[in-house]
Amino acid sequence: xxxxxxxxxxxxxxxxxxxxxxxxxxxxxxxxxxxxxxxxxxxxxxxxxxxxxxxxxxxxxxxxxxxxxxxxxxxxxxxxxxxxxxxxxxxxxxxxxxxxxxxxxxxxxxxxxxxxxxxxxxxxxxxxxxxxxxxxxxxxxxxxxxxxxxxxxxxxxxxxxxxxxxxxxxxxxxxxxxxxxxxxxxxxxxxxxxxxxxxxxxxxxxxxxxxxxxxxxxxxxxxxxxxxxxxxxxxxxxxxxxxxxxxxxxxxxxxxxxxxxxxxxxxxxxxxxxxxxxxxxxxxxxxxxxxxxxxxxxxxxxxxxxxxxxxxxxxxxxxxxxxxxxxxxxxxxxxxxxxxxxxxxxxxxxxxxxxxxxxxxxxxxxxxxxxxxxxxxxxxxxxxxxxxxxxxxxxxxxxxxxxxxxxxxxxxxxxxxxxxxxxxxxxxxxxxxxxxxxxxxxxxxxxxxxxxxxxxxxxxx
Ligand code: ADP
Numbered sequence: 001x002x003x004x005x006x007x008x009x010x011x012x013x014x015x016x017x018x019x020x021x022x023x024x025x026x027x028x029x030x031x032x033x034x035x036x037x038x039x040x041x042x043x044x045x046x047x048x049x050x051x052x053x054x055x056x057x058x059x060x061x062x063x064x065x066x067x068x069x070x071x072x073x074x075x076x077x078x079x080x081x082x083x084x085x086x087x088x089x090x091x092x093x094x095x096x097x098x099x100x101x102x103x104x105x106x107x108x109x110x111x112x113x114x115x116x117x118x119x120x121x122x123x124x125x126x127x128x129x130x131x132x133x134x135x136x137x138x139x140x141x142x143x144x145x146x147x148x149x150x151x152x153x154x155x156x157x158x159x160x161x162x163x164x165x166x167x168x169x170x171x172x173x174x175x176x177x178x179x180x181x182x183x184x185x186x187x188x189x190x191x192x193x194x195x196x197x198x199x200x201x202x203x204x205x206x207x208x209x210x211x212x213x214x215x216x217x218x219x220x221x222x223x224x225x226x227x228x229x230x231x232x233x234x235x236x237x238x239x240x241x242x243x244x245x246x247x248x249x250x251x252x253x254x255x256x257x258x259x260x261x262x263x264x265x266x267x268x269x270x271x272x273x274x275x276x277x278x279x280x281x282x283x284x285x286x287x288x289x290x291x292x293x294x295x296x297x298x299x300x301x302x303x304x305x306x307x308x309x310x311x312x313x314x315x316x317x318x319x320x321x322x323x324x325x326x327x328x329x330x331x332x333x334x335x336x337x338x339x340x341x342x343x344x345x346x347x348x349x350x351x352x353x354x355x356x357x358x359x360x361x362x363x364x365x366x367x368x369x370x371x372x373x374x375x376x377x378x379x380x381x382x383x384x385x386x387x388x389x390x391x392x393x394x395x396x397x398x399x400x401x402x403x404x405x406x407x408x409x410x411x412x413x414x415x416x417x418x419x420x421x422x423x424x425x426x427x428x429x430x431x432x433x434x435x436x437x438x439x440x441x442x443x444x445x446x447x448x449x450x451x452x453x454x455x456x457x458x459x460x461x
Contacts, residue, residue, distance in 0.1 A: 007176035015165040023158055030150050031116045038127035038143050041070040045141045049131045055079050055139040060086045076142040078104055103128035107140035121155055123147040186214040202229040241405040245288050249281040291421035298428040304346050308456050311341040311350055311382055315375055318354045330368050337375035341382040343453040345433045353429055356422040357386040357449050363416045365390030381452040389446035398439055402427040
């Protein structure tokens with residue numbers, strides 16, 4: 001409706017102009033031409049009376065008799081007092097009476113007067129000039145013309161314009177209804193799609209045809225919903241995976257505690273074993289919740305303020321901690337590092353990343369294997385590489401290992417105390433600080449994880 005009304009308002013303005021301006025201009029042209037013709041005719045008559053010292057009915061009639069046909073509807077000649085001495089109108093003649101037409105009054109005051117009106121389908125023009133004898137006003141000549149021909153022409157033009165305007169109005173009305181309907185159809189299509197998606201139908205897409213802005217908005221909306229759908233799927237999967245992960249240790253705790261409660265005369269050794277298992281499951285629960293909290297914090301986008309961190313001392317601290325476990329598993333844990341590896345992050349983040357990678361390498365490489373850690377400062381990057389010669393990761397799983405709760409070998413990961421969140425935390429933490437993580441299998445077996453952070457230039461390093 002609004003589109004329709006605004007189109008019509010614009011076109012009404014244009015039509016109003018079309019119906020008034022040309023008519024007014026033509027009317028002005030006629031007025032100007034009338035002024036010239038009437039004043040010329042009056043001048044000719046004044047000229048023919050110019051030799052007379054005084055005007056009376058006889059000499060005026062004689063002088064006017066020789067004036068050529070002027071085509072005027074009426075001609076009046078008055079004396080200086082306004083008494084009509086000559087009148088071309090035969091019926092209802094004003095001869096002998098006083099007349100006070102404003103043009104005659106003006107002429108008797110010494111001025112040339114002219115007026116023209118367009119009314120009731122006729123141009124009515126009047127002109128009057130004084131008749132002078134030795135600079136004395138001795139009378140006035142008045143001419144009146146009634147023109148129906150030019151008025152008819154102007155009326156014809158007016159009715160043509162009106163017909164044209166009506167046709168244009170009809171066409172515009174039709175077009176505006178069609179155009180508005182086409183436009184509002186697209187808008188309502190988009191609105192329907194927005195409502196559907198708001199209600200949770202993430203698979204709904206809008207089909208707006210064409211290449212105009214509305215079609216582009218529709219296209220952009222579809223792309224937005226694509227992203228929303230992906231995010232929603234990831235969120236749902238995450239929630240269901242998280243619940244599943246939390247449910248498993250909880251079920252184990254419940255089963256173990258029920259067994260203790262329901263078994264009569266349970267021996268202290270078995271009780272101790274069950275309670276130890278309960279403790280391990282509780283530890284796993286707390287590890288999962290800790291990791292979940294860490295990920296939620298990363299997702300919220302609120303980062304702790306970054307500060308320059310030297311990676312080497314953190315690496316050495318992690319390796320000191322891990323060396324005991326490595327010794328236990330008879331894993332040969334070695335490292336090589338360069339000085340001057342500074343990054344912009346927090347010490348905890350760097351610790352977490354190194355710990356998760358080294359812990360995985362030791363966990364999954366198997367007994368009597370080697371784990372090598374390399375820390376290098378390249379031109380713009382600080383690179384940390386953790387390589388092992390364990391079984392490696394199947395090629396088809398490589399792109400997915402950074403996904404939340406993704407495990408190559410579920411049973412093995414659980415047995416090793418894994419939560420399936422370690423690599424997701426590494427990847428998110430590093431990416432939030434402008435870095436990246438990659439993984440690749442080694443030719444001779446095992447795999448290499450490499451992390452790189454943007455390098456921080458420190459003077460003296
Ligand atoms: P988890 O807590 O299970 O270790 P991660 O996110 O740290 O979870 O790792 C995801 C999966 O990637 C692991 O379950 C494991 O199957 C695989 N993985 C990680 N590091 C290694 C490695 N160094 N060698 C072989 N497989 C690995």
